[in-house]
Amino acid sequence: MQVGPLGALTAAVLLGVVAVLAAAFDGTLGARLQGRRAFSGVTAPLWEAARLLRQRRRTIVAADSLLWRIGVVGLLVVALLKVVVVPLGWWTVADLSIGMVWFNAMDVMVWALVWLIGWGANSAHALIGGYRFLGQALSYELPLMFALTGPAIAAGSLRVGDVVAAQQDLWFVVWMPVAFLVFCAGVVAFSVWGPFGAAAGEDIAGGVLAELSGVDRLLVLAGRYALLSAGAGFVVALFLGGGSGPLAPAWVWTLVKTLAVLAALIGVRRLLPVVRPDRLAEVAWIVVLPAVLLQLLLVGVMVVL
Amino acid sequence: MSVVLDGVFWLLAVVSVASGIAVFRVDSMARATYALAVSFVAVGAMLLLLNLEYIGVITILMMVMEMAIMGIFMIMFMGMNPALMPMSMVHNKVGSLVLAVGVFVVLAGGALLIDWPDRRGAPAGDLTRSLGEAIMGSKMLVMLTVSPLLFATLVAALVLANPRGRYDRFGDDLRAGTPSGPAREGDDS
Incomplete structure (x- = not known):
């Protein structure tokens, strides 16, 4: 069921709340790992946000401010545009007939935006970060697209609502575990996060984040959490049955599942080392891509039978 | 609206x-x-x-x-x-300007001056599907022949362009136990 303008506003606010929760959870994990009290980690993102809001913007000689700002603002905008097709229980902002392709198009936007953030700063480290992201994108995008195809084939529709409805009896994660894992990895990758965060790696002084300061930095950091949150919500709709679950209403289940997936995606950062994009390419094309194609073959055979 | x-x-x-x-x-x-x-x-x-x-x-x-x-x-x-x-x-400012203006005049003039036929019948329900059939329907055999050729060309181009193929990584007889990864040889970073 589609919601009105007020529903769209609610979706935006909800995305913000979930993203803040994600940042707080990451802060908590970081604090615990350093032996600090968990509470200091929970509030850390808020203090950091307050600090960045007050920080004066660093100016750089010959920076391409226009492209830089587009990239900086874009991540958050793209996350919002993704949430448009992510259902919350029975509600969707816009249940497009091609919702799956819409989500995919929006995550391709991230290619351009991260590169623009790297380019705009007129800084070598940031530019290397931008190139790294595109190198990584060549590895994760095709497996991600094929992983998206699985639920679409099984549901016989590109409408996210139909995909959720097709999981009434059995969640797609049960017979599409490979597609599920690959899609989750794709979400982590397009959010420049954890093992796929080489574009913002510490070895290049923060890469695309290197020259960002003040509100620009805040927008990019928030954009990453928002992308992770939107991706987690889409994983729930695609593979985890959307809002289906006993006792509680559908929207509660959607939120609970989304937060659980999001917690796992956030936690991955503390578990796995950063993967170099050039090494990722070999694994992605020789191991992951064939594995996803086999998964699709399985799905295709199951659908035909 | x-x-x-x-x-x-x-x-x-x-x-x-x-x-x-x-x-x-x-x-x-x-x-x-x-x-x-x-x-x-x-x-x-x-x-x-x-x-x-x-x-x-x-x-x-x-x-x-x-x-x-x-x-x-x-x-x-x-x-x-x-x-x-x-x-x-x-x-090549002059040349490209002449070409661009010429092409624009021909295309825009054609679009404006041509005697467009009246619509026959009603638009199909699923436009994407009917457009796909119009483009692909009668050309399917061509598409089927061309796509493996294109794919083979892509693979061949990649093989030619790849500085380190599987024979570099697994040895001449492909018997090396562990491949020498992309980062081990020829890695200047």
């Missing part, structure tokens, strides 16, 4: 043409590339106005992806990298 749609159409039309012009007016490779991307995205959005949702969104997806990659190649192939400095986006 149709007034709003008209407005959106004209807005997108102006954006696509203006950003198309910007491609040649800006002084940076990155700006030219992404001005072109904006132009394509506006055209994709116009396809959405025609209720061609799939083709519209796919156009946006593919064009943004292509422009992101093309930007890298444009900057990479500029020797000694003046692409990182402000530079003119135009070569």
Whole structure:
């Protein structure tokens, strides 16, 4: 069921709340790992946000401010545009007939935006970060697209609502575990996060984040959490049955599942080392891509039978 | 409603043409590339106005992806990298101007002067499907023949361009137990 303008506003606010929760959870994990009290980690993102809001913007000689700002603002905008097709229980902002392709198009936007953030700063480290992201994108995008195809084939529709409805009896994660894992990895990758965060790696002084300061930095950091949150919500709709679950209403289940997936995606950062994009390419094309194609073959055979 | 749609159409039309012009007016490779991307995205959005949702969104997806990659190649192939400095986006100004104006006059004149036939029948229910059948229906055999050829060409080009194939990594008889990874040899980072 589609919601009105007020529903769209609610979706935006909800995305913000979930993203803040994600940042707080990451802060908590970081604090615990350093032996600090968990509470200091929970509030850390808020203090950091307050600090960045007050920080004066660093100016750089010959920076391409226009492209830089587009990239900086874009991540958050793209996350919002993704949430448009992510259902919350029975509600969707816009249940497009091609919702799956819409989500995919929006995550391709991230290619351009991260590169623009790297380019705009007129800084070598940031530019290397931008190139790294595109190198990584060549590895994760095709497996991600094929992983998206699985639920679409099984549901016989590109409408996210139909995909959720097709999981009434059995969640797609049960017979599409490979597609599920690959899609989750794709979400982590397009959010420049954890093992796929080489574009913002510490070895290049923060890469695309290197020259960002003040509100620009805040927008990019928030954009990453928002992308992770939107991706987690889409994983729930695609593979985890959307809002289906006993006792509680559908929207509660959607939120609970989304937060659980999001917690796992956030936690991955503390578990796995950063993967170099050039090494990722070999694994992605020789191991992951064939594995996803086999998964699709399985799905295709199951659908035909 | 149709007034709003008209407005959106004209807005997108102006954006696509203006950003198309910007491609040649800006002084940076990155700006030219992404001005072109904006132009394509506006055209994709116009396809959405025609209720061609799939083709519209796919156009946006593919064009943004292509422009992101093309930007890298444009900057990479500029020797000694003046692409990182402000530079003119135009070569052979007179020739390209004559060509561009000529093509525009022919196409726009054709579109305006041609005696368009009246509509016969009603539009199909599923426009994407009928467009697909119109394009692919009678040409399916050609498509089936061409696609393996294209694929083989791609693979062959990659094999020729790849500096370190599997024989480099697994030895001449492909018997090495562990491949020498891309980072071990020829790694100058």
